[in-house]
Amino acid sequence: MKTVDYQDGLYERLQDQDYAAEYLAEVLATESYSTFLLALRDVIEAKSLGIGELADEIGVTRQALHKIMSENGNPRLSTLNKLLHATGFQISIKSLESQTI
Structure with missing residues (x-):
């Protein structure tokens, strides 16, 4: 049986915008x-x-984008x-009170 590398499988699933948003x-x-x-880097x-x-599209250098996307990255909210x-995504806020437990 042929196995699929986890990262390859993940990248394939992340092609779906809805899956990527849920991820x-x-x-x-x-x-x-x-x-x-x-x-997000995935x-x-x-x-x-x-x-x-x-990087050009969001107005930062390549090096800055690599730093932003690193484990220690700390982008401004505007940059994020x-x-x-x-x-293809946006930040959304929802009330915790409306969630059912």
Whole structure:
């Protein structure tokens, strides 16, 4: 039986925009910002978005984008919004009170 590398399988699933959105939301729910940035990097790599072009689109250098996407990255909210928008996503807020337990 042929096996699929986990990362290859993940990247294939992340081609689906809805799956990628759910993936990012689930990772963000863990409240680990560094893990969220790594998950966002997975989405960017899965979509084969060029780092140079993406950096230009959001108005930062390639080096700055690599730093932003690192485990220790700490982008401004405005930069994160631009990055999410460039990858086809947006931040959404919802009430915790409306969630059923």
